[in-house]
Amino acid sequence: MSTAPAPGQPSGQMPPPLSRPNTEVTPLYGEEFAADPYAVYERLRKYGAVAPVEIAPGVGAMLVIDYRAALDLLHDSATWSKDSSIWLDSVPEDSAVMPMLRGRPNALFTDGETHARYRKVITDSFARLEPHTIRQMVREVADSLIASFAQDGEADLVGRFARVLPLLVFNRAFGLPDESSELLIQGIAGMFDSKTPEEAAAADAAYTRYITELTQLKQRERGQDLTSWLIDHPAELSAEEVVHQIVVMLGASYEPLSNLIGNALSRMLVDDRYYGNLSGGALTARDALHDVLRNEPPMANYSAHYPRRDIYFHGVWLRAGQLVLVSYAAASTQSGRAAPGESTGAAGSGGGAHLAWAAGPHACPVQQPALLIATTAIERLTAWLSDIELSVPYDQLKWRPGPFQRGLVALPARFSPVSPDTAGGTPWKRSSSPSS
Numbered sequence: 001m002s003t004a005p006a007p008g009q010p011s012g013q014m015p016p017p018l019s020r021p022n023t024e025v026t027p028l029y030g031e032e033f034a035a036d037p038y039a040v041y042e043r044l045r046k047y048g049a050v051a052p053v054e055i056a057p058g059v060g061a062m063l064v065i066d067y068r069a070a071l072d073l074l075h076d077s078a079t080w081s082k083d084s085s086i087w088l089d090s091v092p093e094d095s096a097v098m099p100m101l102r103g104r105p106n107a108l109f110t111d112g113e114t115h116a117r118y119r120k121v122i123t124d125s126f127a128r129l130e131p132h133t134i135r136q137m138v139r140e141v142a143d144s145l146i147a148s149f150a151q152d153g154e155a156d157l158v159g160r161f162a163r164v165l166p167l168l169v170f171n172r173a174f175g176l177p178d179e180s181s182e183l184l185i186q187g188i189a190g191m192f193d194s195k196t197p198e199e200a201a202a203a204d205a206a207y208t209r210y211i212t213e214l215t216q217l218k219q220r221e222r223g224q225d226l227t228s229w230l231i232d233h234p235a236e237l238s239a240e241e242v243v244h245q246i247v248v249m250l251g252a253s254y255e256p257l258s259n260l261i262g263n264a265l266s267r268m269l270v271d272d273r274y275y276g277n278l279s280g281g282a283l284t285a286r287d288a289l290h291d292v293l294r295n296e297p298p299m300a301n302y303s304a305h306y307p308r309r310d311i312y313f314h315g316v317w318l319r320a321g322q323l324v325l326v327s328y329a330a331a332s333t334q335s336g337r338a339a340p341g342e343s344t345g346a347a348g349s350g351g352g353a354h355l356a357w358a359a360g361p362h363a364c365p366v367q368q369p370a371l372l373i374a375t376t377a378i379e380r381l382t383a384w385l386s387d388i389e390l391s392v393p394y395d396q397l398k399w400r401p402g403p404f405q406r407g408l409v410a411l412p413a414r415f416s417p418v419s420p421d422t423a424g425g426t427p428w429k430r431s432s433s434p435s436s
Contacts, residue, residue, distance in 0.1 A: 025054045028403035041065055041330035049314035055403035056097045061323040065330035069314040073305060074360035080305040082109050086321035087306055094197035099204045101304055106244040117235055123365045125229040134369055135376050141168045142380035153417040156410045162262035165377050166254050175218055175225030183210040188254050211246050259298030259407035261374050264288040266411055267340040270394045285378040293356035295338045300329035300406040303358050328355040340394055385415040
């Protein structure tokens, strides 16, 4: 085994002998972790830059919680691979985390030239979606969703807005009518929220069925949509490759985006810098999004990588093929975290350095479209429901358990009821009875 310095090992310093790893692991699932993951990250720092964790019963991983170490990993494709095939042999096929980690021939699970080819197809296809087209789709979907609850004076802004809007927008962007979105919702939500192998398998099947039907339709009938552009791209993807690019484009976009919207709204509603009323605060929706990206990343732990060889990395030996995840949440908040409502300069100043988009060759390829969707959605909601407030104290909000995401179960809010303006002059008009 080579003893040359690896990333994180000072030049001239010999690593200690390879020994059995510490068998103590910390679970990144369950209600306790969901309630306060940042306390868990602080406890994990006793291990240094990399800590042993468990992401599902019996499924261990090493978690990078240090910002510098995370950058070293994410930028070093020579040492680290995205190919999970060797690791998968040690994991039960029916594990609930398999839909998130099972390798596919797409940009998320490949390296080198293959990854570059897939990534270019994705970036080229999204580049054909004009910003004004994205904005218009979001406005139409947002107005439709808001109309379904605006007259009630109260709503769960996660269940009825943040978690639905991205899927309706993507369903349209990929070329299907709104009524086709239910299968997509069932599949993607289950992939992240499955608690049993049976739930994970059902979600995976629903997701596969949606994408298969979508691609079969577009093979017959092209349109001005992402699916058609993937099929016709000069890279000449096979039918299987098209399916798997859509898998990653939807999955990697939806969960972070829905959590980004929900987490940003939750912070806005308890922060006076955004509102006495939401349309007249000192900070904007984009400020709130940067606040979340820095302090409450919507994907907390992911970027699955596997060492190509046994390596000594930032003070710990890692074996070839071992699962190593990056904690965007722990790394980004290593030097401190702003709680909702705290004025630390994070919001409104670009948010400071963070890893919410990952980094290196596998950094999120569609950051700008994602920010545009989230910004437009929040601006549309707060323009028409400008006096929103939480129905419960912030510290009583519940977070969805799971090792990967950081998202709310619900965001109960109240506001003055509004009703559709059938005259068409403005989308909404105020009801005469305010909410109580």
